Amino acid sequence: MPYDAMSERTEEELLAAYAAGEPAAARALTARLGPRLFGTAMRMLGDRAEAEDVAQEALLRLWRAAPGWREGEAKVSTWCYRVVTNLCIDRIRRRRGRQVGLDDVPEPPDPAPSAAQAMQSRARDAALQAALDALPERQKQAVVLRHLEGLSNPEIAGIMDIGVRAVESLTARGRKALEGLLLGRRAELGYDDD
Amino acid sequence: MTMTDRRRDDEGPLAPWFEAGREAAPRPDGDWMARMEALALEEQPAAVSAAVTPPARRGRLRDLLGQIGGWPAMAGLAAACAAGLWIGVASPDGVAQWWPGDTANAGYTTFDPASGFDFAMLEL
Numbered sequence A: 001m002p003y004d005a006m007s008e009r010t011e012e013e014l015l016a017a018y019a020a021g022e023p024a025a026a027r028a029l030t031a032r033l034g035p036r037l038f039g040t041a042m043r044m045l046g047d048r049a050e051a052e053d054v055a056q057e058a059l060l061r062l063w064r065a066a067p068g069w070r071e072g073e074a075k076v077s078t079w080c081y082r083v084v085t086n087l088c089i090d091r092i093r094r095r096r097g098r099q100v101g102l103d104d105v106p107e108p109p110d111p112a113p114s115a116a117q118a119m120q121s122r123a124r125d126a127a128l129q130a131a132l133d134a135l136p137e138r139q140k141q142a143v144v145l146r147h148l149e150g151l152s153n154p155e156i157a158g159i160m161d162i163g164v165r166a167v168e169s170l171t172a173r174g175r176k177a178l179e180g181l182l183l184g185r186r187a188e189l190g191y192d193d194d
Numbered sequence B: 001m002t003m004t005d006r007r008r009d010d011e012g013p014l015a016p017w018f019e020a021g022r023e024a025a026p027r028p029d030g031d032w033m034a035r036m037e038a039l040a041l042e043e044q045p046a047a048v049s050a051a052v053t054p055p056a057r058r059g060r061l062r063d064l065l066g067q068i069g070g071w072p073a074m075a076g077l078a079a080a081c082a083a084g085l086w087i088g089v090a091s092p093d094g095v096a097q098w099w100p101g102d103t104a105n106a107g108y109t110t111f112d113p114a115s116g117f118d119f120a121m122l123e124l
Helices: A003-007 A011-019 A023-045 A048-068 A076-094 A113-133 A137-148 A153-160 A164-185 B003-023 B030-043 B060-068 B070-090 B094-098 B116-121
Strands: none
Touching (some): A023 A048, A023 A137, A023 B030, A113 A137, A113 A164, A153 A164
16 A cells, blocks of 8 residues: 555554554554654653664554554554653653753754854753753653643543643643743843844 | 644743744654664564465364265265164065074074184184
């Protein structure tokens, strides 16, 4: 089946096709889920190599769960986000004690003069990542899924296995902590000039 | 109000930070994606072919039929049974001619399929 036709199918349909041995479904699901899982892991962990490991582990678990996947039991994306964020939390807990503080984040590399805009963008992103890394893990998970991955509160509730109100509470507390860490750096990062 | 609008309202003064974060979403490199695709194909179950004929169901009767020689043997057995039943029920006169013993006491006649001589020959 051509890739274009695959792109119209839901992830649940693609997973069923994967389990039935369609190679195009394997490619389509990898293309669809891989970047999202990697992006989430990257935001949670702030480390590319670790994010690659974690996203790979989540995908591997999905492939192994595919033959026994029961239709209607869970949304594939919800299941994947749950696995990848839980794996990230495990990693964060393992490396606790050697946490990097906001002030310890290395400065972005020296840019070429013509790349001032890019430098500012990288600096902002690095500041956001460092602030996210300073949040408690559950707040970080909720904030990343809500504000960076753009998921709805009910979807996040399903991923985190908690109620919608608990998600709202976690994201509100996370945002408040981020405001304390980031708003004082508005001028330094050029947000006052925008 | 759409979900996106509500999210933006929630973001408040952090909106530009999150906006920048979404625009600069971390992307995996091509090598990693290629490895993930290879992994997906490696882990994929083999395709189920619709052309494969399912194995025929085997029951005890079918096994028994096979052991006695199939349908030709079954036909012979059925014919022998029918002939025996007919002889028993109709008791045709001609049967007595073939019986070597006393027909009056035929039901009680002891019939030794192997004589003492046969056993002696076999050294039993």
